Amino acid sequence: MILNANGSKPIYIQISEWIETEILNGNLTKDDKVYSQYKLAELFTINPATAAKGLNLLADEGILYTKRGLGKFVTADALTIIMNKRKNQTLKGLLQEVALEAERLYVTENELVEMLGQIMKERKGDSR
């Protein structure tokens, strides 16, 4: 992954999201050790303090736990926490923007739901 330096999000959030995605994808599971701040810094050419901030954010949210002197590891609840968080924050945020754009274009709720249904159907078709 290449970080988007000018992007909308601070780097440490991008780092934490990257680790979350790794967990969602199943690349990291319960009690797996995640990259250290130094490894992350090296990986993405970022300051290790920034990487540490991303890791601490996840620790604060209960997605990672710390073993003294050993590093940070994935908690048992990690997957659930991430899913909930993404539903409540990311997805909701996206939908808010969709709603706003729909308002501007005078698209009704029914139309919107229909469009969404269509897209989901297509995606299922793709993945089949």
Added chain:
Amino acid sequence: MMSLNKMSLGVIVKKQFQYKLKAYASVFSSLVVLQIIAILFSLGGNGSSGSYNNNLSINTTLYTNTSVLILTMLWIVIHAIMITTKAERENGFTFVSNQLSNNLSNALFLLLASVLGGITTILASFLLRVIVYFFIDTNPIIGTGFTYQLSDVLIGIVAMIFYLILLGSFGYLLGMITQLHRMLPVIVPVLVIGMIITIAQTESDVIIRLSEFYYQETNALFFILKILVTSILCFIGAILVSHRLEARR
């Protein structure tokens, strides 16, 4: 806790001196070229006279090493001034340095230059004799001491070395003073030359007395002492002058 480098002044001065030996290598090559040129000039003879009397003609040609001497003295003054210039001072500050270590390493360098200059000047005068003897003049040579005792040679060398030290340190101080303000490189030479002219015109014997102070000293120990004290004063002056000089301007 971070580990910090601790280096003594002596160590830095030594390193800087070694660095300057490499950086200023051209100073020594210019000395060689200069002395060769001086010898070539001297081969023409510095003065000649002839007399004719009763079928007997006498032609005398005077060969002296004066040009070697003078050019070498000029050489040390010029280089002493040159190493105080901005460009050279900046080179001195590329690596670990402060003004004191930079001045001390320059002093060491000028000392070495004086020693080499002193030795080569005296040896060059011997070379001159040898060339004249074997290749140029087949006529008898009336030497003011054509043959020398080793002790005389050594005294000559030592004397020359100390003259060069004196001139080098004086040039260094002068050069350093001119670095203080950007107008000084213009003003100082004017002042110095002006002073010399004024002294010459007023027939004041300041310069003569001043040079006698060093030149006429027959006691070797006093001679060396006088020059050493003067040179050390010059360098202390240069260090004081440069103390507030900013590097890498």
Added chain:
Amino acid sequence: MNVVECKDLTKKQGQLNALNDLSITIKENTITGLIGRNGAGKTTLLKILAGYWYETAGEVRVFNEQPFQSLFVSANVIYVDDQMSFSGRLTLADILKEANRFYPKWDAKLAERLFDYFSFQPNQIHIHLSKGKKSTFNMIIGLASRCALTMFDEPTTGMDASVRKDFYRALLKDYLAHPRTIIISSHHLEEIEDLLEDVLLIEQGKKYFHLSMDELKEYAVGLTGRTEIIEQWTANKEVIYSRQIGKDTTYCVAKRDYIPLEQAKQLGIEVSSIAASDLCVYLTRKQKGGIDDVFK
């Protein structure tokens, strides 16, 4: 421990105060970006920290010592810029050898590898190098010396894009392996911001702010929306920059404090983040308006 401490540091240059009551502290083992416009005093500050220049007033301490004329500071600090001068008698290989003698922690292996990687020739002379090559070579000296305080003043002058990238990565990798305090001054914040832990923005010799990179990123937001709504919204807030776009749309950059962003979004105000480098440009504008006013 603080590596650098300045208190009311002032440096007069002629009539001008190149530094004006500057008070900063820089923590050990951080990478700090020194940002500011031309003539803001970046180089002056760095040269004082390196011990080359003396302060006119105020206090400055580097490793708890006054840097001017200090051999201790000189032995632990390296200042790299494009004006570094080496005697014309020395080849590049000679210079590396000399640097090795002067700096106890010099990493000859690293120097040699970088030297080869950037395809330098051992017998080249420094003054004959191109601008970019000079900068690249100076950077090698800066990295390999492993000085506890390493300062790069506009290190990428003349470097092409690929060398810049290599430089930033080399800097970071070496910093990770051998943590030390690094200050980089640059006009290109966008290029170095990922590397930085802190940003020090100075303007006309004064500190504008000293923030962590993350704080800086969240310092301000961009708001785009109908002019009247924007004006109403930012009436008593700190507006850093504002510009009319289109007929009745305004884009403005405001300090993030106390702005309820969710509410703003509801009102149809588009909230965008603002790049740190743009923010610094907006903050350090000399007056309101801009280049457009010159052509009016």
